[in-house]
Amino acid sequence: MPPAKKRRSVSPLLLINIGQLITLRSVSANAGPRRGPALKELAIITDAAVLCLGGKIVSVGPTKDALRDPWIKKHRKQIVEIDCARKVVTPGFVDSHTHPVFVSPRLVDFEKRIEGASYEQIAAAGGGIRSSLEAVRKATRSALVTKVDRVLRDMAAHGTTTVEAKSGYGLTLESELKSLEAIREAAVSWPGTVISTLLGAHVVPKEFQDCSQNYVDTVCLEMIPQAARRTLAQFVDVFCDKGAFTPEESEQVFTAARKNGLDVRAHMGQLSETALAPFLRFEPASFDHMDHVSDDDVAQLAKRDTVATLVPGANYFLGLRSYPDARRLIDAGVPVALATDYNPGTSPTISMPMAMSLACTHMEMTPAETLAAGTINGAWSLRVADRKGTIEPGKDADLAVFEVEDYREIPYWFGANHCTLTVLNGVIESRD
Numbered sequence: 001m002p003p004a005k006k007r008r009s010v011s012p013l014l015l016i017n018i019g020q021l022i023t024l025r026s027v028s029a030n031a032g033p034r035r036g037p038a039l040k041e042l043a044i045i046t047d048a049a050v051l052c053l054g055g056k057i058v059s060v061g062p063t064k065d066a067l068r069d070p071w072i073k074k075h076r077k078q079i080v081e082i083d084c085a086r087k088v089v090t091p092g093f094v095d096s097h098t099h100p101v102f103v104s105p106r107l108v109d110f111e112k113r114i115e116g117a118s119y120e121q122i123a124a125a126g127g128g129i130r131s132s133l134e135a136v137r138k139a140t141r142s143a144l145v146t147k148v149d150r151v152l153r154d155m156a157a158h159g160t161t162t163v164e165a166k167s168g169y170g171l172t173l174e175s176e177l178k179s180l181e182a183i184r185e186a187a188v189s190w191p192g193t194v195i196s197t198l199l200g201a202h203v204v205p206k207e208f209q210d211c212s213q214n215y216v217d218t219v220c221l222e223m224i225p226q227a228a229r230r231t232l233a234q235f236v237d238v239f240c241d242k243g244a245f246t247p248e249e250s251e252q253v254f255t256a257a258r259k260n261g262l263d264v265r266a267h268m269g270q271l272s273e274t275a276l277a278p279f280l281r282f283e284p285a286s287f288d289h290m291d292h293v294s295d296d297d298v299a300q301l302a303k304r305d306t307v308a309t310l311v312p313g314a315n316y317f318l319g320l321r322s323y324p325d326a327r328r329l330i331d332a333g334v335p336v337a338l339a340t341d342y343n344p345g346t347s348p349t350i351s352m353p354m355a356m357s358l359a360c361t362h363m364e365m366t367p368a369e370t371l372a373a374g375t376i377n378g379a380w381s382l383r384v385a386d387r388k389g390t391i392e393p394g395k396d397a398d399l400a401v402f403e404v405e406d407y408r409e410i411p412y413w414f415g416a417n418h419c420t421l422t423v424l425n426g427v428i429e430s431r432d
């Protein structure tokens with residue numbers, strides 16, 4: 001488990017006069033991630049108030065009830081009160097797929113792609129993931145901490161309160177552990193919540209190009225056991241696709257992860273279709289990307305809690321015409337989450353509202369569905385749904401306030417940030 005946060009004294013916090021409070025409280029009796037019609041049940045309260053104590057939500061309801069509450073009346077002087085002036089409040093976003101540990105943007109790749117090069121051609125010319133490796137290998141841990149810290153703060157300013165952060169731009173034992181240490185160190189000083197993932201199996205580094213099995217052995221026999229022993233990661237991820245790891249190699253990575261007590265998730269179906277059935281025995285928390293997936297696998301996933309995490313920022317930034325078929329997944333009953341896939345090569349955005357906007361305009365998801373996908377289903381994919389992703393008593397005090405009157409404006413005003421205040425485990429971060 002992650003190290004203890006620096007102790008913060010969190011004042012009692014009361015948000016009042018919320019125009020629309022998007023609670024996402026479950027209204028159906030079905031436990032588990034939201035699927036099908038349940039994905040658009042937002043359980044909105046108008047003229048609402050939320051009381052948070054000790055970093056937890058303790059009550060949710062109409063403002064007039066909150067102001068009549070005897071405990072609140074008695075303690076009003078000690079309570080930090082925020083008048084939301086009819087704005088919209090949502091659960092803090094759960095960005096369940098990010099790659100924040102890198103040094104530089106990949107501007108050459110960006111220009112080459114504009115000139116017509118494909119993802120595979122850029123990788124073959126020495127660009128792509130491999131071009132980020134050298135800088136991360138050379139960087140000091142503290143330089144990486146500074147990078148991750150800045151990203152987490154930017155994310156919070158856009159409404160994100162829980163972040164999954166992957167290693168994966170070092171691809172040596174030392175640099176992968178250093179990357180995970182940097183995530184951990186940045187997480188300690190950030191008031192939000194970070195879930196770490198070891199992505200040693202991101203691509204096969206050049207020095208192992210003709211002997212990928214030797215690299216898989218390094219991941220399975222060194223990186224995973226050490227990351228697990230030092231509790232540096234909760235998840236192990238693998239990029240299973242052409243040009244990355246084969247299904248057989250990916251199964252080896254999953255086997256090692258589970259043997260060492262870590263949960264698994266995978267980049268699947270971004271560039272080509274991979275049969276998912278052989279991986280289900282590992283109970284993956286999430287399959288991410290999912291641009292290419294068979295009908296049989298969709299039917300399998302509809303019966304399980306493995307979340308399909310869609311990352312339309314990557315499709316957008318790569319200039320692709322096609323996007324993951326969210327409608328097909330949702331209508332079949334597959335639980336769908338949305339994430340930024342923040343990374344320097346294919347999705348350099350920290351904005352969950354941008355991911356939501358792309359999902360609305362290119363994936364036929366409704367604004368309501370994108371909100372649930374960016375909060376509670378992201379929380380399910382990180383196995384933190386018991387404390388994240390909805391605004392209900394007992395959950396962590398993770399809230400985002402938007403300077404809009406209607407939640408549909410969050411994905412509507414694309415490219416602008418309307419988040420004015422974020423509450424992360426009860427700690428207020430304001431842009432004002």
Ligand SMILES: [Zn+2]
Pocket residue numbers: 097099267341343
């Ligand atoms: Zn990714």
